Amino acid sequence: MSALTKTIEVETRLFLRDSATVGFGVLFPTGLLLALSAIPALREPSPETGGLRSIDVWAPTALVFGMVMIAVQHIPVVIATYRERGVLRRLSTTPAHPRTILLAQMIVAFASVVVSAALMILVAWAVLGISPPTRLLEFVVAFTVGYAALLGLGMISAAVVRTSGAANQIGTLLFVALMFFGGAFLPRVLMPDLLREAGEYIPPGLQALTAAWSPEAGEITATAGGQPFWLQIAIMAGMAVVAGGIAAKLFRWE
Amino acid sequence: MTALEVRNLHKRYGRHVAVEDVSFTVEEGEIFGVIGPNGAGKTTTVECIAGLRTPDSGAISVLGLDPIRDRAEVRERLGVQLQESGFPDAITVAEALELYSSYYRNPADWRELVELLGLADKRDTRYKALSGGQKQRLSIALALVGGPRIAILDELTTGLDPQARRDTWNLIARVRDTGVTILLVTHFMDEAERLSDRIAVIDGGRVAAVDTPAALIAQANAVQRVRFRVRQPLDGRVLTGLPDVTDVQITEGRWTVTGSGQLLSSVAGALARAQVVAEDLRVDRHGLDDAFEAFTGRAPESPEPLQKEG
Structure with missing residues (x-):
């Protein structure tokens, strides 16, 4: 078996043994959506939102929760721990390059957010009657590109921190900031236009995700001055490339 | 190769x-x-x-x-x-x-x-x-x-x-x-x-x-010590006269002979010639520690006795 496939296999097992990350990153988004839907007011169709329920409009935020958790909390902490413990250094003495382990990490983490999203979309549809993404292609693109931008931020954090403790602290700060724009604390519908528009430039780009999932919900959260869908995607892609480049430039193996 | x-x-x-x-x-x-x-x-x-x-x-x-x-x-x-x-x-x-x-x-x-x-x-x-x-x-x-x-x-x-x-x-x-x-x-x-x-x-x-x-x-010409007790009387000059011996001490009937080279066989031979039986004979064999000190001018660190966990 090649070094990369074997590394992916082992990293997958290690990921599954990390119950906190599996819980918060993969299962929590679904749980959060189900918990909020238990509040009757959020399940009432409202004439102000064109007959949509609050839960319909808010669903993409739960999705973002898992993406942010994995990309800016989990990955930087794992990589910082590997560097701190000399795992990367030890790997440098074998024929495998330490980038093998970073690549495997990113692949496993991406697979985990895909599982997290699929689970949430399925449960939202089956239990809460929230329709699956309408514009599927756009949704997949918005999800992948948005996640790449988040991962870029996470990799910058992984590149500059000295310890896993520091990675954790930066991760928490980033998490709170990103989730604010992701509408976890205040639904985007209730935000002033300025904050909503700023949110279009904040990874993973919630407006694009919402619009691709449900065009009706997207219209409600959009602002008059907002950018068109593909421009939002291009902005996220640009951020992913720039952040990835910065992270690669700053990365220290030991 | x-x-x-x-x-x-x-x-x-x-x-x-x-x-x-x-x-x-x-x-x-x-x-x-x-x-x-x-x-x-x-x-x-x-x-x-x-x-x-x-x-x-x-x-x-x-x-x-x-x-x-x-x-x-x-x-x-x-x-x-x-x-x-x-x-x-x-x-x-x-x-x-x-x-x-x-x-x-x-x-x-x-x-x-x-x-x-x-x-x-x-x-x-x-x-x-x-x-x-x-x-x-x-x-x-x-x-x-x-x-x-x-x-x-x-x-x-x-x-x-x-x-x-x-x-x-x-x-x-x-x-x-x-x-x-x-x-x-x-x-x-x-x-x-x-x-x-x-x-x-x-x-x-x-x-x-x-x-x-x-x-x-x-090479480091490490210092050796031979210790023993004797029942019979022993003239210290039998030992101090040996080429390998640098010092002879007697404390409470216990002899300590310091020297280098083939110290033990020299001392044993001298005692045999003097027809004295050595009891409780011990050799402090100096090892690499002393050699290390001779080459570097400082003592090696001692091993850490306890196991560190975590």
Whole structure:
């Protein structure tokens, strides 16, 4: 078996043994959506939102929760721990390059957010009657590109921190900031236009995700001055490339 | 045949010279010890051999290959057990070995290694749950899993309890018997003396001496002491007149003779000629510690007695 496939296999097992990350990153988004839907007011169709329920409009935020958790909390902490413990250094003495382990990490983490999203979309549809993404292609693109931008931020954090403790602290700060724009604390519908528009430039780009999932919900959260869908995607892609480049430039193996 | 050659190695970090001028040659099948105080340049030397650092000047040859230029080939043939290198907490012994096997073209059978290293019943134990000695044995197993011709073992018994250290020594001897050349880096004199065929003493970034442990001790002309009691009266001049003797002390009927060279046989011969029977005869055999002190001008550190966990 090649070094990369074997590394992916082992990293997958290690990921599954990390119950906190599996819980918060993969299962929590679904749980959060189900918990909020238990509040009757959020399940009432409202004439102000064109007959949509609050839960319909808010669903993409739960999705973002898992993406942010994995990309800016989990990955930087794992990589910082590997560097701190000399795992990367030890790997440098074998024929495998330490980038093998970073690549495997990113692949496993991406697979985990895909599982997290699929689970949430399925449960939202089956239990809460929230329709699956309408514009599927756009949704997949918005999800992948948005996640790449988040991962870029996470990799910058992984590149500059000295310890896993520091990675954790930066991760928490980033998490709170990103989730604010992701509408976890205040639904985007209730935000002033300025904050909503700023949110279009904040990874993973919630407006694009919402619009691709449900065009009706997207219209409600959009602002008059907002950018068109593909421009939002291009902005996220640009951020992913720039952040990835910065992270690669700053990365220290030991 | 030469397995490893280091010639006039020089490495500095900014203004700090880590390695001034280090040269030595390791023959195939040898256990070659590198000893020296902390900060002597041992680890930097090892890192240059492993290709983790580029020397500022000098040449290194690993089985005829250059660690930087022929990086890939050297890594196939050189196994490294590094100081302060770890593994993820949740990985099991078997997973770590399978994973490392996948990095090499012709890996050794890791199941055999697990037997050799006494980890067979720990195959499914996670790294975090292993004792200090088991972690070190896993680390050795991972250094050998690629089927290397040369293995570098850096400070491998630091932090182990005395029993675990002795077990590890036996293991190293067994590994050498499988035909692997071993470069053993340590600051424990007993370890180097017990295991090494030859030793390089490194101090201040230079090689102070290279020889067999016995020859190093002899070269350092280490001081010896012979102690005994006698029933019959004994004239001290019988002993002070001997060429190997430098000092004779008598305290409460106990004789202490200090000297060098063939001290014990000289003293025994003199006592026999004087027809005196020595009782409770003891020799303080001075070892590599003293030789080390003679070459570096300072005492070696003593082993840490307690095992560090975590």
